[in-house]
Amino acid sequence: MNDRMQEIPWIDGRLVNENRNKYPTEELRKYAGQYVAWSLDGSCILASGSDELEMEKHLQEMGIDPSKVIGEYIPPSDLSVIGGFFSE
Amino acid sequence: MVRPRPLIEVLLIGPTNSRLRTALLDTGADDTIFPESLAFLIGIDLTVAPAGSNANPSVGSVPLRYATVTFRLTDGRERREWVATIGFTPTRLVYPVLGFAGFLQFFTATFFGDREEVELSVNGSYPGT
Numbered sequence: 001m002n003d004r005m006q007e008i009p010w011i012d013g014r015l016v017n018e019n020r021n022k023y024p025t026e027e028l029r030k031y032a033g034q035y036v037a038w039s040l041d042g043s044c045i046l047a048s049g050s051d052e053l054e055m056e057k058h059l060q061e062m063g064i065d066p067s068k069v070i071g072e073y074i075p076p077s078d079l080s081v082i083g084g085f086f087s088e
Numbered sequence: 089m090v091r092p093r094p095l096i097e098v099l100l101i102g103p104t105n106s107r108l109r110t111a112l113l114d115t116g117a118d119d120t121i122f123p124e125s126l127a128f129l130i131g132i133d134l135t136v137a138p139a140g141s142n143a144n145p146s147v148g149s150v151p152l153r154y155a156t157v158t159f160r161l162t163d164g165r166e167r168r169e170w171v172a173t174i175g176f177t178p179t180r181l182v183y184p185v186l187g188f189a190g191f192l193q194f195f196t197a198t199f200f201g202d203r204e205e206v207e208l209s210v211n212g213s214y215p216g217t
Contacts, residue, residue, distance in 0.1 A: 008106045012164035013097050034195070040108075042097075052125050058133035070097055075182050081093065084112045084121070084185035085146045 009040060009068065016042030016070065032076045037069035092204040095183065099160035102130025109184055111131040113206060117187025118142065119152065126176065126184075127155060127176040136177055142175065150179045159191070159216075161208075170194065170216025 019042035035055040037047045049055030049061060056066045056076055075081060094113040098123065099106055107121070107129055119142050128133050137153040144150050152175035161168045174192030186192065194214040198207045 008099065008101060008160070010109075010160065010162050010167055011097060011099070011108060012162060013140045014163045014165075016097050023179075038110075049096075052123065052129075056129065062127050070108040070110060073182055077091075079182070081091070081112070081182050082146050083114055083117060083144055084181050085144050085150070086180050086182055 011040050011070070016040075019043040028074060031074040033074070035071060035073050037064070037066070037071055039067060040070065042070065043045060091116065093183075094199060094206045096161070096186070096206070096208075098186070099128065099179045100130055101158040101160065102127070103131045104131030108131060111186045112183035113129060113192070114185045114187050115192060115197065117185045120185060120190040121150070121152065121177055121181070122174060122184040123181055124153070124176045124178045127153075130157070132157070132176070137176075140175065143178075147179060150177050152177050167212075168210060168216060170214065 016050055019086060031045065034048045034050060035052050036045045037055055037059055039046055046064055047055055047058040049058050055071065059066045059069060090182060095110050096113060097108055098111050099108050107126055119205050121142065124134060132155045134153045134155060137155050140152045140154060142150040142152055154173050154175050156171060156173050158169060158171050174190045195208040
């Protein structure tokens with residue numbers, strides 16, 4: 001367990017946010033409604049899918065370790081989020 | 089329209105694997121909640137996990153099963169790691185929710201609305217390193 005813990009990356013949240021904020025909004029809109037995998041520095045999107053599991057499947061097909069990306073849902077721009085849940 | 093939200097990247101470590109996710113800080117949430125699919129990915133067996141529910145204004149009652157994870161969080165300067173019991177739900181989430189139990193209870197959170205930034209500082213309850 002200790003060896004595995006040492007292999008798990010620490011990411012720089014501040015850097016991730018800075019890079020992700022630079023990502024072109026028009027490009028990000030293409031992923032609206034999808035689950036994306038950001039690179040560990042937040043600078044690019046490596047894969048996407050309709051949900052978390054499909055995104056991971058695509059990562060594995062590309063030979064990318066799913067534990068070495070940042071998973072995020074990209075909501076539609078007109079969605080108002082309350083408490084992290086979709087409205088029924 | 090781009091809506092600013094208090095989102096941060098957190099690492100969840102389970103028995104067999106780990107995953108990084110962007111999650112929503114929610115001061116109105118009693119629980120910290122992630123999707124059940126993530127529990128599966130990091131090796132948590134929810135079949136024997138204690139169950140509960142959370143009342144949500146958007147979707148009503150949200151079923152939860154609770155399990156222990158290790159959280160990791162860093163801003164590139166400070167590194168924080170702690171063990172917490174959180175809820176996993178089959179209900180579809182826009183974002184995982186970082187609520188009071190297991191997360192915000194260990195931090196003083198300051199929301200700078202004009203800068204669209206949030207600052208987290210560990211408090212006296214913080215149990216980790």
